[in-house]
Amino acid sequence: MNGAETLLQTLLNNDVDVCFANPGTSEMQFVAALDRHPAMRGVLCLFEGVATGAADGYARMTGKPATTLLHLGPGLANGLANLHNARRARTPVVNIVGDHAHTHKELDSPLESDIDAAARIVSSWVRRPATPADVGPDTAAAVAAALCADVPGDPDPSRTGTSGAVSTLIVPADLSWSPGTAPALRRTQRALQTVSHHDIDITAALVTGPEPAALLIDGTGLSESGLKAAARIQKATGTLSFCPTWPARLRRGAGVPHIQPLGYRAEAVGRQLSGIKHLILVGAREPVASFAYPGRSGILTPPETTVHRLAPDSGFDVADALNRLADAVTPDLFAPLPVPDAPPRIVNEALRTKNWAQVIGALLPQEAIVVDESITEGMETLAPATANSPAHDVLGLVGLAIGQGLPVAVGAAIACPERPVVCLQADGSALYTISALWTQAREALNVTTVILNNRSYAILRAELDRVGAGQIGPAATALLDLGQPDIDFTTVATGLGVPATRARSTAELAELFSTALATPGPHLIEAILQPT
Amino acid sequence: MNGAETLLQTLLNNDVDVCFANPGTSEMQFVAALDRHPAMRGVLCLFEGVATGAADGYARMTGKPATTLLHLGPGLANGLANLHNARRARTPVVNIVGDHAHTHKELDSPLESDIDAAARIVSSWVRRPATPADVGPDTAAAVAAALCADVPGDPDPSRTGTSGAVSTLIVPADLSWSPGTAPALRRTQRALQTVSHHDIDITAALVTGPEPAALLIDGTGLSESGLKAAARIQKATGTLSFCPTWPARLRRGAGVPHIQPLGYRAEAVGRQLSGIKHLILVGAREPVASFAYPGRSGILTPPETTVHRLAPDSGFDVADALNRLADAVTPDLFAPLPVPDAPPRIVNEALRTKNWAQVIGALLPQEAIVVDESITEGMETLAPATANSPAHDVLGLVGLAIGQGLPVAVGAAIACPERPVVCLQADGSALYTISALWTQAREALNVTTVILNNRSYAILRAELDRVGAGQIGPAATALLDLGQPDIDFTTVATGLGVPATRARSTAELAELFSTALATPGPHLIEAILQPT
Incomplete structure (x- = not known):
């Protein structure tokens, strides 16, 4: 057993059994160890922001952390924005970041950078094991820190009162390939605090x-x-x-x-x-x-x-x-529930801000997981349109760093394979982490993505007025416009292995959404929205 | 004139006239100011890693910095990996990162994070102007720092002896919308040092x-x-x-x-x-x-x-x-140049590591800019294959953070619109910053991208052996395999607005490469490589 196996087995001992990975040379020992620890599910992501967002979505649905496997400082950097979102959502996430071997650090080789500083930006807990004997205990401590659990001998007042946090374990390559020591056992998880x-x-x-x-x-x-x-x-x-x-x-x-x-x-x-x-x-x-x-x-x-x-x-x-x-x-044990309105009759018309969510609301299946990065298109329409849909969970963009939706959908689908995942995704944000679609295809995840394509950073158009930026001309307009050329998300998704279709009317969206939900595996529907 | 205009005009006074931008609310004043300062060219990138990589490519070809325009901490975080590459390549880059207004910082609103810490990871110089009067001088100092020029009254020994660096100016939103002061004039650029x-x-x-x-x-x-x-x-x-x-x-x-x-x-x-x-x-x-x-x-x-x-x-x-x-x-003023070999006759056969570069070398146009992120497929074949091509410049992956190629090609093409840019791009790395293709399309850049599609993180397969990871099984293999499903780069590129074709043989690659070079605007050729 080498250090990488000690780490993997400690994760498993602590009930962490999914790893969203984009590894490099310094993480090859973990990759190789996966076959000797088949209880750990490795999920390949083609960009680190997909891995970190997926870990966030997974933990929001399971309440327990997944681990990411990231390559040195630049790999962690690519995952920071979605770790920011996880931190803001108080989601437990454990990052495993490989580093160069101790002896290699002083050579300042090309990928050398300050991993610890990058980790601290988003993590409540950062540690690098110093010796092979530290790998097991430090890995268990990383899981405990993510769960904000008590760690014997390691009090950290900054963790008090959070429900979950990002923790980062930085593992020098030589500790991965050195002989390992016994994996650590499970740490106690701290329960939520009780109000007096x-x-x-x-x-x-x-x-x-x-x-x-x-x-x-x-x-x-x-x-x-x-x-x-x-x-x-x-x-x-x-x-x-x-x-x-x-x-x-x-x-x-x-x-x-x-x-x-x-x-x-x-x-x-x-x-x-x-x-x-x-x-x-x-x-x-x-x-x-x-x-x-x-x-x-x-x-x-x-x-x-x-x-x-x-x-x-x-x-x-x-x-x-x-x-x-x-x-x-009140002595009443129950409040009267709102009487569901009859679902609004969906008139067939061009898709707009005011009607797309009604289609989703009318057809949402039981126990769906709705990943909401609809931003401008959904901020006033989604909640009322889905209030009387079959009961479902909604995962939102707490940290406002865009590019969360497609990865969170990956993680939620892996957490809950029996539940349909519906990802409502703004167009501008979708391109940040578009390769999440490939992981959805590889893992055959039941994710139906609806791209809300208004061909602009619509929220910024509204913001220009609000910051008092005054009259704008063509140069400013061009920086908020996602047309010229129009992005064809249907084609992009197809190229990444996800079957995709396009809807321009409410009737088309209804038909395509129903079909996608009825067909196993991922699908993408590009909803072309007319200006309101 | 508000603070954003002071900043823009100071950049122009300092010969910085291209801005690779992915703005948000806190940067709207800069966006609005672009129409009042038309000498500044704003280039929209759909992901910050594209903006920072483009700034790197631009400066490698012009010797002067472009500026990026990034949104708060998460925006900067998304650009860090390519800033790591710029730092390692000693390229001058000026980042303008918007921050919340001073009064807003204490509210810890959703996007709040430690921007300064993120900036310091890659920057030799980080500053945030404290008052409106600081905006002009600090902006000029940021350009000087990127050029490693002497800044009067601001000696920084850490800059000694570098040819270019990343500098980051963090601008609170209230300084952008407050009345500006006079833009600062040009700082002196320090010449390269002379050997004794x-x-x-x-x-x-x-x-x-x-x-x-x-x-x-x-x-x-x-x-x-x-x-x-x-x-x-x-x-x-x-x-x-x-x-x-x-x-x-x-x-x-x-x-x-x-x-x-x-x-x-x-x-x-x-x-x-x-x-x-x-x-x-x-x-x-x-x-x-x-x-x-x-x-x-x-x-x-x-x-x-x-x-x-x-x-x-x-x-x-x-x-x-x-x-x-x-x-x-030696008194000789000239050395005999190597006599060019007759170009190798290209036999029509399936594309492989050993022959694709010969096709590129045989057809490379005069004064091409070759962006080389070919990694495994090119590390032994590209240099010999292009040694006798018409004279050209090659831009390499100094910092080894993958995902540099497509963005650097954007910047090089904007720097040198009269020169053809040839981007040789490994498949695994391409997806990191794939939306750079959209910017190539919008700006009608003369970039011909050749995706070297071997359907794997090929370099990692080789590395598994070298780190002594031993025998691997299907779980490890899956994490290095980019197939299942195969990524169809031709389709992805089309969806992003770039005409794309696929080559499986040397003859097909030769024909498609020639056609792409002869046709204005961006093109992508997906070269499907057989295993060697």
Whole structure:
């Protein structure tokens, strides 16, 4: 057994059994060891941003980390943007990054770079084993750090209260090929923290008091259990509930009380929170604008609203807190669920912002996993259109680094092979990590991708006005325009091994979406959207 | 004039007039300002790694930096791998990275990350202007830092002796939209350093002495002037010349003395340097292995060889040093050029490692720019096959972070619109930055890309053996195999707007390559290579 095998077996001992890999020479020992440890599933990704995004999607659905296998500093660098998203979503991810052998570092060979500095940008925990005997314990510690579990003898206060984190283990090549030591056993996983009775009582007084209150819920509060508790609280007290615009994971659809996402723009949030005197954060952060704009505050809570914290972040058991709060304010065990509207009759017309999501909502299968990187095209239309679809989970773009959707879909499909994955993907963002389609094809994943092709960075067109950039001319317009030439996503997907079709009308989208869902393996539908 | 315009006009005052951009909200003021400063050419890239690679290619051909325009930390992160390559190639690149407004930083909004830490990984100079009055001077300083020019009042010893570097200016959004101050004027560019007479004399004694000596040349020594001087030295003294395996820029072809690249693998270098008693580095670094292997030294210079330094790095005027050395050892002003062999008759057969480069070499047009990311397929075949082609420049993968080729071709074509660009691109690496094809199409660049499709990470298959990974099974094999499904690059390129064809034989490649070169705009040829 060499060091690479010690590492692999320790991962397996710690219930980490999927590796999204884009290896190089310094990681060849791990690659070779896969055949001797067949319980570890290696999934080849053709770009590191696919591997890191897939690990994020996998962990959001399983609650346990996958590992990535990345090649030196540049390989890690290519994966950083989706690790940023994982960090923001508090997803557990374990990165294994190969490094040169100790003796080789001083030669400053071509790929030498500061791996540790790159890792620290996104990781709550970074370590490089110093000796072969460290490989096992350090690997177990990496898993524990990703799970924010207690690591005996390794207290790290920065991990307190997070539900998951990115950890990075940097492994010099000589430790991989040196004789290994015994793999380490499983570390204890720390449970979510529990909100105190005192805090429940204080919040109960607020929501039953005379002044309008609202809950802003995140974390496990967006599970079916949490949302049902929120609905009980609303029925008993009139307290509204909101969630972040794009939460890491949200339960939605028939049988699940609908929760209103906060709008992406400050004006929308202002309308939503208008008149609310008490905003109670339940596992959520205080809402802030994604960007600053001249002369506007970035704090979205209205000035007359007082902010309270029931659970300071998603590291608390938010669903439990909501259920206890509901028990405190009402004896009713159930709130009436919204009566599903009859699905809107889909009129056959050209696809636009206002109608594409209705098609998806009408045809979404039971227990779908919806990966939402629809951005401009979905920010106001997707939630209402899918509120009464069969119950499903939605995975959102918490960290706003685009290029997450296709990789997260890979990871979610590997996590839940029995569930259909629907990836709603903006066009501009899709090209960042387009090779994820190839991995979907190789692994025969049941992912239906809908590219929302509006042929522009539409969100930036809106932003130009909002930052006060004034009148723009052809040079600026060209930098926001994805036409000239038009990207033919149908053809690109075909070249990467994914069957693809194009829809221009609601009827075409409905037919192609149904067919794709009924056919095993990945499919891509390019929805050509007309300007609104 | 706002701060963004101060920045743009300062760049123009400093002769920086091309911007490879993938902007977001925090960079909208720059985008809007482009129409008021039409001398700045904005080039939209659909992924930041394309923007940074294009800036590298542009500067290698012009000697002056382009600027990138990147969106916050994740945008910079996506560009890091090709900035690593630029750093290793000592290419001047100026990154402009937008950041949130000062007041917005403390809100820790979704895209917040440590931009400065990411920048420092690849940059010799990182600064964020503190006030509007700093924008002009700091922008001029960023250009000077990239050019390793003297910056009055800003001595930075770390820049000494480099010919170009990556500099990063991080611009908070509020400085872009605030009223600007006067743009700064041009800074002085520092000339390359000159080698001393004493060092020339010492080297002359070595190369005329009794023991076999060889030159390892890089930097401006790989220009026509430098290579002709090296040929004079060889004729007079028998001193051989070598260059790095993949130098940043190399002149090659008819009328240019051929220089032997060092092999990629240690064994090859050992053969090349066998019997050499004195290895003289002329602008080059001491040769080291790209990776460590169990039980082998990473230092490639044979133990019996003494290393000498004539010019310690490529920040010296290496061509001048070689010419003065040649003058010192021989009165001859010219060395006989190699008599071009008759071009090999191309037999029509299936494409393989051994014959594809001969087709390229036979048909390469005058003054081509050859972007070489052919890796395994070209490492032993390209140099001999093109030694007698019409004179051309070769741009290599100095930093070994794959995914450089297609973007560097974008930048080279924008730098030299009158010259044909030929991009020789390995298949595995191509997908990293495939959207560069779209930019080639939009800008109607004269780039002919040849994808060398061997359907594997071929170099890693060879490396598995070399790291002593032993027998491998199907799990490991799958992680190095780019088939299942085969990637159809012809189709992918078509979808991105680049006309594409496929060649399976030498005759097909010859015909398609000639046609592509004769037709304006970008083309892609997918060369399907049979196993050797």
